[in-house]
Amino acid sequence: MTDAADTTWLxxxxxxxxxxxxxxxxxxxxDDRHLLAARRDGVLKVPSVFLRDDAPLPEIHGTAVLLSDVGFSDAEALDWLLAEEDSLGTTPIDALRAGRKAEVRRVAQALL
Structure with a gap:
């Protein structure tokens, strides 16, 4: 399970x-939300779980755009993806990595 505290940041x-x-x-x-980044200790960093096979996880982009559409800043979207989501039973990023993109996006849309 992923959370911001034990995520490797690049x-x-x-x-x-x-x-x-x-x-x-x-x-x-x-900038185009294929990856989300946050400043940690003053340095722009991306969670390593947003990558698969040395490329951005394809599901990040559409999910980040959807979260933006419901009013999340990129920093809030990043935090949401890494935080435990009760309705998913895991973190959204772990659900995305497990192939549960449609379910994650349904939950994200309900955040309106």
Whole structure:
């Protein structure tokens, strides 16, 4: 199970190395919500659970856009994805990683 406290966080330079992309491409992935990032200790970081096979988890983008549409900031969306969600019985990111995208998005839509 994932939560923000025991999540491994990756910096932009670490993502550059891991994904083989330029820093500007990594920032574009964040700006376009293919990845969500937060400042931790003053440094922009992305939770490692948002990646699979050295690429952004495809389900993040649509879920982040949906959360934005219901009024969440990117920071709030990131926090929601990492926090235990009672109606899912796990964290939303773990549910997404388990292939439960439709269920996660139904729960997110109900957050209006």
């Amino acid at each position: 910096t932009v330079p670490e993502l550059v190395d891991l994904l083989g992309q330029s820093p500007s491409r990594i920032r574009r992935l964040i």
